[in-house]
Amino acid sequence: MYTVKQIANLAGVSIRTLHYYDEITLLAPTTIGENGYRYYDDAALFRLQQILFYRELGLELRQIRGILDNPEFELIVALQSHRRVISGRINRLQTLITTIDRTIKHIKGEEPMSNKQIFGGFNEEQEKRYTEEAAQLYGEERVRKSVNLWNSYTAEKKAQIKAEGSAIYLDLVAAMPGGPTSAETQAILARWHQHLRYFYEPHVEILRGLGQLYNQSPEFAANFEALHPDLPPFLEAAISHYCDTL
């Protein structure tokens, strides 16, 4: 059993951080003494390690809690995923170093440099975030295939697919009053299921993963909330039921 200070020293975090993580139920102490003191055991130590990894990778604490509390969470798989993301980070930093070297040469007049190159290593991260989360949930290869498939469409086809998607989600919002398990909702989900084939072969696990993603990932959730504030949890429930009946 460790006290707050011992944990703080071991992990290099502040005591306030431990208080805060307790407050938001991200890392609760193993037991609390009669004096109100927090005490942590080794399991808590490993959970904290995971938290720090995900934090290092830029995830919000709420997401981290969602991931760690997911019964399907597997420590080793998660660690291997961290490895890949951190490797990516290292590559990015190395890009920054070449940007530095190139900038120095450019200033000395030894080499020309484009405007894009000035920001090499900075502007690459944008679209990655989106991909990173998806990659962690259902695997890099699948994402790659999906991207390839999507890119194979013409611009016209892309627009049509997008429109179809929008229509489906609007219909889902209209179906919300009936509840997530209503026949109407489930019928629309069948269309949604079919629609996904434009991107990849939607396997049951994937469908379930998408349902969670739509509710847990802030980026997805934000999009759906724009249509209706309660759409994300509604979607997760409805998709879960849909998968159960397959």
Add this chain to the structure above:
Amino acid sequence: MYTVKQIANLAGVSIRTLHYYDEITLLAPTTIGENGYRYYDDAALFRLQQILFYRELGLELRQIRGILDNPEFELIVALQSHRRVISGRINRLQTLITTIDRTIKHIKGEEPMSNKQIFGGFNEEQEKRYTEEAAQLYGEERVRKSVNLWNSYTAEKKAQIKAEGSAIYLDLVAAMPGGPTSAETQAILARWHQHLRYFYEPHVEILRGLGQLYNQSPEFAANFEALHPDLPPFLEAAISHYCDTL
């Protein structure tokens, strides 16, 4: 001349960020049109690059403004400094990767693991702060005096002192096979001790602090690593022993 959107796309930042940087006078647009639009030129592009480097390294925007607005600021020197710090970052991430590998083996029961090792790579940032504190304690006034003393030398004298310093560090590299406590190493350290008098009165505490600084500060360490990859830890051990025998 570029508009906000063009800059945002080039650098991978949001328009809001550009607005904010203007608001806090960190990056003002080159000109403002009659319509109130912000327009930036290439110089602004380079300033933004610097801002992003410093931000990547974790500096606060106020500090960044202070650095960039300092008349002594030199672009190339700054870029070289970024290089060293980013290299340190890469080392830290690589430590994280070994922590991951070790944790995986530990979970599989293939290897024991200490509590400290669980957080290898995370708690290192603290050590930096210790050094910073030390720097502030011993710090600013002595640094100022040292700078004054240094500036009182002629260019010729400066060159001679620099050469002497380089010779000492090269001799230390040559003495590395004998180990940090060898008579040879310790004799060279006596020269090093004497050499420091060109800069300030080397008190025992300061010597010890320097030893730690040489190994812990990524900027110093990077310089010494250029001479030999294991020189920084060797220096810390050798200087520690030298101080013990004073």
Add this chain to the structure above:
DNA sequence: CTTGACTCTCACGTTACGTTATCGTTTATC
């Protein structure tokens, strides 16, 4: 001349803590 893409300025919201302030508890020392 309208439509859509851009732009502006408020102004409030957010995340993950830092920072006192005030108070009870434990431990080391005299």
Add this chain to the structure above:
DNA sequence: GATAAACGATAACGTAACGTGAGAGTCAAG
């Protein structure tokens, strides 16, 4: 067994660096 030092708790306000609309003006193309 008293007392100070170190440690723990809660509570509440502060902050940095933007995100996120709202409302309104501007520009380029058809």
